[in-house]
Amino acid sequence: MRREEYAGPVALRAMQSLASRVFPQAGWRHSGDLAWAAASAVSAPDATPTAVWSTGDTTVAWGWLESPEELTIQVDPAYPDLAGEVLAWAQRATDAARLSVTIGAHETHLTSALAAHGFVQGNDKPFFACLSRPLTDLPPLYTLPEGYRIRPQRDAADVIERAAVHRAVWNSPHITAERHAAMREVWPYRSEFDLVAFSPEGKAVAYCQGWYDEVSGVGLFEPVGTAAEHRRRGLSRAVGAALLHAFAAAGGGLATVSPRGDAGYLIPKLVYESLGFQTMSRTRTYTKAFRRSGTPAGN
Structure with a gap:
């Protein structure tokens, strides 16, 4: 197993290769969503580090701090133990007072690692509905x-x-x-x-x-x-x-889209449903507060 670290999404194609293999069964970010996020990012690359785990030429996990407080993660379900390694890396790589991780509700291979690292599921944030339909x-x-x-x-x-x-x-x-x-x-x-x-x-x-x-x-x-x-x-x-x-x-064979799913902004979801999309999952956000020097946990 090899881990490589980068300033920014330099290894975007390696990250996308995992999404191509396992999405939507694992992960809620399509390879195109990663491309859009990388191309539209406003933060400097050194503020958005990434780490990629691979075996041979195959990417099996990655983490991306899209901001100091927001981690995006994808792990091949065949390598669930890597979830803990990605979370440990992200906690070392950020100096923020808290860190949030958003995953698909269907990614059960990640939830135990999140709990073990002290991340708590929240219910106070908007969420995305993961919709799909056959073509x-x-x-x-x-x-x-x-x-x-x-x-x-x-x-x-x-x-x-x-x-x-x-x-x-x-x-x-x-x-x-x-x-x-x-x-x-x-x-x-x-x-x-x-x-x-x-x-x-x-x-x-x-x-x-x-x-x-x-x-x-x-x-x-x-x-x-x-x-x-x-x-x-x-x-x-x-x-x-x-x-x-x-x-x-x-x-x-399949089309997907991830609009807001909460009551605060439902119109796009209704439009997609009129095109035959149906909900296959939703996102859930987990957050952990850290005790940094001069910053009490929870503030």
């Missing part, structure tokens, strides 16, 4: 309002438009055209799954970015959005249905 018996391609059209990104002008609508939807000023263009170079991005809805005036007003992992045959929706002034016109559902058909045409 058979798909919904129809919906008729758009007059003048609207859906197509994949094609050129630099589309990149600028796509980044702009993302900023408008999510108030994310760090998603610039340059950052979005760089993300397009990260596996498993393919432009035919990055669908954009354009208004009659030719402005990008909605999008559904898809990530298709040809290793697992699983496609992911992430991210998805519609500009406020163009909502309630069926655009989110229409672009989502178009992406399902694109995944199926590529040979995919």
Whole structure:
């Protein structure tokens, strides 16, 4: 067994290779979700260390401190004892007063290690619903309002438009055209799954970015959005249905998405359910407070 440590998600492909092998049976982060998280991260790499465990050329576990207080973890169920090693590494690698770990409720091979290391499940945070649907018996391609059209990104002008609508939807000023263009170079991005809805005036007003992992045959929706002034016109559902058909045409067998599942923000989940997605799991967050010098545990 070998462990390698990095400043930032340098070994992203190694991390993704584990997701390709075991998702969604283990883990709730698709390889495309990891690509999106790495490409959209705002923290400096030395503030977001990673560690990867491998046997031979096969990745069997990894941990990523996406922030000093937030650990993302994935462990091959065939190597459950590595969960404790990942947690021990993360606790050494952060100087935060507390550390949170979010896992899928179905990842029972991680819960005993979390308890053994003093992590406590919380109920006070929003959670994500893990939805999926087979890529058979798909919904129809919906008729758009007059003048609207859906197509994949094609050129630099589309990149600028796509980044702009993302900023408008999510108030994310760090998603610039340059950052979005760089993300397009990260596996498993393919432009035919990055669908954009354009208004009659030719402005990008909605999008559904898809990530298709040809290793697992699983496609992911992430991210998805519609500009406020163009909502309630069926655009989110229409672009989502178009992406399902694109995944199926590529040979995919399953589509997944992880919207908020709590009552605070249910509309996206309802849209996905209208496209045939069903809940397969949900996330649970575990937190541990540390006694750091000058900081009492629990503060």
